Amino acid sequence: xxxxxxxxxxxxxxxxxxxxxxxxxxxxxxxxxxxxxxxxxxxxxxxxxxxxxxxxxxxxxxxxxxxxxxxxxxxxx
Amino acid sequence: xxxxxxxxxxxxxxxxxxxxxxxxxxxxxxxxxxxxxxxxxxxxxxxxxxxxxxxxxxxxxxxxxxxxxxxxxxxxxxxxxxxxxxxxxxxxxxxxxxxxxxxxxxxxxxxxxxxxxxxxxxxxxxxxxxxxxxxxxxxxxxxxxxxxxxxxxxxxxxxxxxxxxxxxxxxxxxxxxxxxxxxxxxxxxxxxxxxxxxxxxxxxxxxxxxxxxxxxxxxxxxxxxxxxxxxxxxxxxxxxxxxxxxxxxxxxxxxxxxxxxxxxxxxxxxxxxxxxxxxxxxxxxxxxxxxxxxxxxxxxxxxxxxxxxxxxxxxxxxxxxxxxxxxxxxxxxxxxxxxxxxxxxx
Numbered sequence: 001x002x003x004x005x006x007x008x009x010x011x012x013x014x015x016x017x018x019x020x021x022x023x024x025x026x027x028x029x030x031x032x033x034x035x036x037x038x039x040x041x042x043x044x045x046x047x048x049x050x051x052x053x054x055x056x057x058x059x060x061x062x063x064x065x066x067x068x069x070x071x072x073x074x075x076x077x
Numbered sequence: 078x079x080x081x082x083x084x085x086x087x088x089x090x091x092x093x094x095x096x097x098x099x100x101x102x103x104x105x106x107x108x109x110x111x112x113x114x115x116x117x118x119x120x121x122x123x124x125x126x127x128x129x130x131x132x133x134x135x136x137x138x139x140x141x142x143x144x145x146x147x148x149x150x151x152x153x154x155x156x157x158x159x160x161x162x163x164x165x166x167x168x169x170x171x172x173x174x175x176x177x178x179x180x181x182x183x184x185x186x187x188x189x190x191x192x193x194x195x196x197x198x199x200x201x202x203x204x205x206x207x208x209x210x211x212x213x214x215x216x217x218x219x220x221x222x223x224x225x226x227x228x229x230x231x232x233x234x235x236x237x238x239x240x241x242x243x244x245x246x247x248x249x250x251x252x253x254x255x256x257x258x259x260x261x262x263x264x265x266x267x268x269x270x271x272x273x274x275x276x277x278x279x280x281x282x283x284x285x286x287x288x289x290x291x292x293x294x295x296x297x298x299x300x301x302x303x304x305x306x307x308x309x310x311x312x313x314x315x316x317x318x319x320x321x322x323x324x325x326x327x328x329x330x331x332x333x334x335x336x337x338x339x340x341x342x343x344x345x346x347x348x349x350x351x352x353x354x355x356x357x358x359x360x361x362x363x364x365x366x367x368x369x370x371x372x373x374x375x376x377x378x379x380x381x382x383x384x385x386x387x388x389x390x391x392x393x394x395x396x397x398x399x400x401x402x403x404x405x406x407x408x409x410x411x412x413x414x415x416x417x418x419x420x421x422x423x
Binding site: 021 | 273
């Protein structure tokens with residue numbers, strides 16, 4: 001499955017799925033991960049960027065990215 | 078240009094006529110609108126959207142009554158286009174289409190065959206023939222046939238009236254009650270648990286091409302499941318299914334296809350042969366299908382842009398006031414001229 005998420009749009013802290021029409025509030029970290037994925041950044045880079053930007057341990061960032069991406073993949077139609 | 082439009086009610090059950098009128102006026106403010114009403118209580122008669130309103134014979138009176146009434150109106154106004162917007166009047170319009178053309182009145186209608194192929198009772202077969210998914214369904218004229226259908230489908234099922242009404246049924250006892258409540262001619266349809274519901278309004282050119290479309294996910298529904306609010310989407314699966322239907326039916330005119338997402342598939346629930354009540358939201362989003370349809374009828378090649386996803390609408394019900402004299406004129410003479418907008422009453 002492709003890991004592009006160009007069907008998602010972030011508008012002032014709300015993520016909108018242009019295919020399903022669903023929208024949810026998202027945290028700053030979730031919005032950051034989506035934006036990085038849309039730029040096609042490699043996952044290890046996203047983890048490092050997340051850890052640096054939000055001042056969290058790399059292990060925590062890795063867990064967050066993995067958890068968030070698997071949720072997005074489950075919802076992707 | 079003089080355009081006649083039917084289905085003017087915007088009450089609890091909203092009809093699409095006023096949405097068509099507002100879409101037209103948004104681009105062509107100088108158009109003259111002739112409202113065609115079946116009942117003097119249709120709220121859109123009194124909103125000032127129509128220049129003149131005529132009472133029409135009920136569809137049950139048949140095609141000849143329709144043709145004679147349209148002749149009468151045409152002799153006074155020289156109609157250019159008629160836009161019928163109710164399911165139960167369309168077969169009469171299809172029957173008199175030749176008469177209308179002979180009078181130089183243009184109308185965009187599906188063929189009789191296309192109209193019948195998308196009815197509730199034929200939709201499953203149509204979708205199956207096109208490789209599209211739709212809940213399996215059986216027509217039942219007797220309670221025994223309805224029971225046979227539930228044995229094949231398993232409970233729960235949806236019992237649907239041929240024109241309107243739908244009841245979820247989970248037991249044999251509920252089946253009997255619902256069957257008679259829906260006037261004993263029903264569609265027994267496999268129940269699908271909806272996770273999301275979608276509607277696509279589109280315009281077919283009669284040659285198998287989709288001129289334009291706009292799809293929404295319903296964000297708010299009425300008690301009967303009609304869209305009362307929505308958000309536009311860009312859904313390639315829905316677009317492909319709609320394109321396939323339009324191509325197969327060579328659909329001419331505005332239509333609406335309803336989908337349910339059941340976590341696995343986009344199931345096609347209905348194909349309505351006319352504009353939906355939320356049509357004017359699509360027009361406000363830039364997908365003005367009534368204007369495109371009139372352009373098409375005038376021999377122009379209409380250009381409709383794709384609908385941008387993420388645009389929201391909500392229906393905002395409000396109260397209007399009107400004069401007894403206006404209603405009396407319509408009831409007594411069958412016509413109400415110089416429709417006075419409600420604001421002018423104050």
